[in-house]
Amino acid sequence: MKAGRRDKAVSRLVQVGFLVGLLALWYLATTRWGVSRILLPNPVVVYHQFIDILSTGEFWPDLRVTLTELAVAFAISSTSGIALGYLISRSQYLIRVFEPLMAGIYSVPIILFLPLYVLFFGLGPASKIALGTTISFFPIVLSTIAGFGYVDRMYVVAARSMGASNFQLFRHVLLPAAMPVILTGLRMGFTVALLSILGSETIASLAGLGHKIVHLAEAMEMARMFAYIVFAVAIAATLNTLVSTLEARGRRS
Amino acid sequence: MTQAHPVATSKAPALPAPPLGRRLKRTMLRHPGIARLGVVAALFVLWEIAARYWVDPMFISPPSRVIGSLDAVFNTRGVPAALQITFWELAVAFAMSVAIGLVVGLAVGLSRFSNRTFMPIILLLYGTPQVTILPIFILYFGIGPASKIAFGVSHGIFPIIVTIVAGVQNIKPILMVSARSMGASRWQIFRWVIFPHMIPSFFAGMRLGMTGVLLGVLLAELYVSIAGIGYFTTLFTQNFDPTRLLGLISILAAMAIVLNEIVRRAEVYYGRWQHE
Numbered sequence: 040m041k042a043g044r045r046d047k048a049v050s051r052l053v054q055v056g057f058l059v060g061l062l063a064l065w066y067l068a069t070t071r072w073g074v075s076r077i078l079l080p081n082p083v084v085v086y087h088q089f090i091d092i093l094s095t096g097e098f099w100p101d102l103r104v105t106l107t108e109l110a111v112a113f114a115i116s117s118t119s120g121i122a123l124g125y126l127i128s129r130s131q132y133l134i135r136v137f138e139p140l141m142a143g144i145y146s147v148p149i150i151l152f153l154p155l156y157v158l159f160f161g162l163g164p165a166s167k168i169a170l171g172t173t174i175s176f177f178p179i180v181l182s183t184i185a186g187f188g189y190v191d192r193m194y195v196v197a198a199r200s201m202g203a204s205n206f207q208l209f210r211h212v213l214l215p216a217a218m219p220v221i222l223t224g225l226r227m228g229f230t231v232a233l234l235s236i237l238g239s240e241t242i243a244s245l246a247g248l249g250h251k252i253v254h255l256a257e258a259m260e261m262a263r264m265f266a267y268i269v270f271a272v273a274i275a276a277t278l279n280t281l282v283s284t285l286e287a288r289g290r291r292s
Numbered sequence: 293m294t295q296a297h298p299v300a301t302s303k304a305p306a307l308p309a310p311p312l313g314r315r316l317k318r319t320m321l322r323h324p325g326i327a328r329l330g331v332v333a334a335l336f337v338l339w340e341i342a343a344r345y346w347v348d349p350m351f352i353s354p355p356s357r358v359i360g361s362l363d364a365v366f367n368t369r370g371v372p373a374a375l376q377i378t379f380w381e382l383a384v385a386f387a388m389s390v391a392i393g394l395v396v397g398l399a400v401g402l403s404r405f406s407n408r409t410f411m412p413i414i415l416l417l418y419g420t421p422q423v424t425i426l427p428i429f430i431l432y433f434g435i436g437p438a439s440k441i442a443f444g445v446s447h448g449i450f451p452i453i454v455t456i457v458a459g460v461q462n463i464k465p466i467l468m469v470s471a472r473s474m475g476a477s478r479w480q481i482f483r484w485v486i487f488p489h490m491i492p493s494f495f496a497g498m499r500l501g502m503t504g505v506l507l508g509v510l511l512a513e514l515y516v517s518i519a520g521i522g523y524f525t526t527l528f529t530q531n532f533d534p535t536r537l538l539g540l541i542s543i544l545a546a547m548a549i550v551l552n553e554i555v556r557r558a559e560v561y562y563g564r565w566q567h568e
Binding site for chain 1: 321324327328331332351352408409412413419420421423425426427428430431432503506507510511514515525526528529532534537538541548549
């Protein structure tokens with residue numbers, strides 16, 4: 040027991056040492072070894088820029104655009120994915136027709152549709168919402184089919200024989216059985232929606248966090264760009280942690 | 293379609309054949325694959341009708357015209373070279389991801405200390421949206437193929453590491469212990485216990501890695517490109533040429549499907565010994 044605790048402490052120490060070493064290397068590279076400021080800004084300057092972004096609240100408009108796109112895309116894909124997945128899962132026949140089809144489309148890199156969506160919907164938020172919806176739709180619909188479609192027949196038959204109505208069957212048998220799988224699908228859908236929205240903002244857009252980063256890169260404001268990258272990564276990490284927590288909580292109840 | 297279904301004839305040989313509609317329905321019910329083809333065909337027909345009669349031809353092009361234009365896409369000056377470049381980027385990025393991922397995965401997975409220490413760092417990096425640092429990749433590696441390869445590797449490497457570590461960790465301790473108690477050397481344990489158990493997870497990692505590499509390379513291509521396919525998607529989009537844009541996208545999608553299918557088949561093939 041004691042040895043285990045010491046091992047854990049050593050691991051933590053190495054982890055912290057690794058991160059501190061990385062930061063020290065970064066600092067030394069910019070101050071001592073003359074790495075160009077355009078390639079690698081000084082970490083202290085990046086830190087000040089980061090504080091500046093937070094204190095001036097300059098990030099709000101871009102963050103709002105990104106989050107709105109994410110919310111709309113996820114709302115569309117989760118409602119349509121769950122509804123369609125439920126309808127398909129009602130019949131083994133429909134599952135066998137549609138599941139391989141969806142899985143097949145899911146394996147194509149959907150990011151390829153981005154130029155098409157830009158052509159249809161323009162550079163504004165609509166093309167990002169369309170891409171985020173398309174990408175997150177498939178994990179959600181597939182997991183909904185898997186969740187509702189493969190509930191143990193015994194439970195269904197037992198509930199029926201005890202006289203459960205359609206709604207009771209759905210509420211007390213199907214939904215609890217399918218919930219964990221659907222929650223996983225929703226989390227995966229959320230993660231890929233966030234990724235694809237940031238990605239499409241990076242590639243072609245007028246506003247949003249991804250756009251801001253590219254804009255600063257083109258203006259050669261490297262320190263501020265690094266600060267925005269830290270900000271975007273922190274936002275993504277927060278959102279993903281939040282969703283994972285919600286998933287874990289939903290599983291337990 | 294006029295041929296009677298075998299089941300229909302064997303059950304009721306004396307009765308006249310049921311009408312075509314019912315026979316069709318029965319065939320569909322028995323073979324979901326045929327119904328699936330029907331769904332796909334219906335989608336194409338819908339697309340064709342929509343593109344011909346409802347939507348502005350500036351934005352969408354019917355599938356018949358897209359298929360007819362595949363030839364023209366190939367003959368567009370620079371497109372064959374661009375496809376070649378993109379394919380090459382994918383191949384190099386994938387090979388590098390597999391090689392580095394394998395070495396790092398083994399190094400992290402085979403020692404309990406390094407697993408506990410470095411795995412959280414790897415998972416942390418895996419979880420960050422790498423697309424936010426795409427401009428940095430362009431800055432460091434230029435706008436040529438190098439940045440696409442590097443970005444592809446950054447997407448492909450983490451799923452490979454994580455699956456290989458999981459594969460090495462999942463070996464039953466009893467196998468290791470019994471091999472050691474029978475006097476196997478470190479190398480022998482690796483060759484005869486770890487290696488065969490790693491193969492399925494190695495190929496599973498390759499499949500996930502391929503998905504990542506495709507995403508990374510295509511993202512970087514679409515972001516900025518001077519000679520790859522990203523240049524042409526931008527060109528066709530800006531010229532409002534949906535026919536050739538859809539043609540190029542179909543070719544790329546076909547390429548992605550083939551690559552995915554190759555690694556998926558390999559995964560099934562090399563993973564089968566465990567299920568016997």
